[in-house]
């Protein structure tokens with residue numbers, strides 16, 4: 001991986017300094033069981049309770065499953081607990097170190113390697129399932145990475161990929177209206193892409209990773225090589241509703257989440 005594109009250098013910097021989800025537990029020492037338990041608890045109860053159901057962590061027993069961009073291995077460990085044969089790759093060496101350590105800590109089996117999702121080091125048709133959550137919108141050639149997902153899946157295999165959603169409250173409300181217009185970032189000459197690279201990912205070091213967004217239609221188009229494609233939208237928390245929150249019932253929040261949530265989840269069968 002010599003001569004890495006500038007966006008990928010920034011991605012490595014971002015997730016070396018701020019591993020994905022680490023900020024959700026500042027109470028325990030990084031890398032301890034208590035730390036990982038808290039990260040996991042926060043993710044599947046407070047932040048994204050929909051994930052176990054929609055991602056189907058327990059639905060792939062004995063499947064050969066590849067995760068692209070496994071980060072701290074939070075989701076990959078759930079697939080392993082569900083009985084999948086897990087392989088995790090990540091562009092950032094520290095992500096692989098953390099995931100390997102975490103699997104060892106929980107006595108789970110898996111294979112891990114530093115690798116770029118745009119150029120997967122696997123033969124055609126090597127996996128039954130390819131999973132990627134919040135990764136492929138950070139890489140310059142997203143379409144190329146999805147061609148790789150297609151290539152390494154066996155015919156009939158399933159891809160499950162989460163991308164950030166353009167037609168979401170987060171994009172139009174927080175990024176465009178609040179930051180772009182009200183905080184005058186547009187007046188300062190900042191583009192939406194620049195605003196996103198500054199604020200979407202938690203960053204203690206201002207690494208400014210590449211961030212892209214996709215509408216349902218754009219996401220579907222990216223997966224046009226696949227035989228069947230299903231699109232779901234999820235991810236909206238009450239604090240994001242700000243002053244409107246007291247006016248929104250739980251059932252309204254459910255409907256809003258599936259309409260203008262921040263995540264587009266593509267399930268595609270090869």
Ligand SMILES: C[S@@+](CC[C@H](N)C(=O)[O-])C[C@H]1O[C@@H](n2cnc3c(N)ncnc32)[C@H](O)[C@@H]1O
Pocket residue numbers: 011012015020021068069070071072074075089090091092095115116117118132133134135138139
């Ligand atoms: C936002 S984090 C998501 C991590 C994990 N999937 C999760 O949901 O917690 C993005 C991860 O993707 C990795 N990444 C970014 N670009 C990549 C690429 N081209 N190939 C593989 N991994 C990549 C980063 O190193 C980082 O660990």
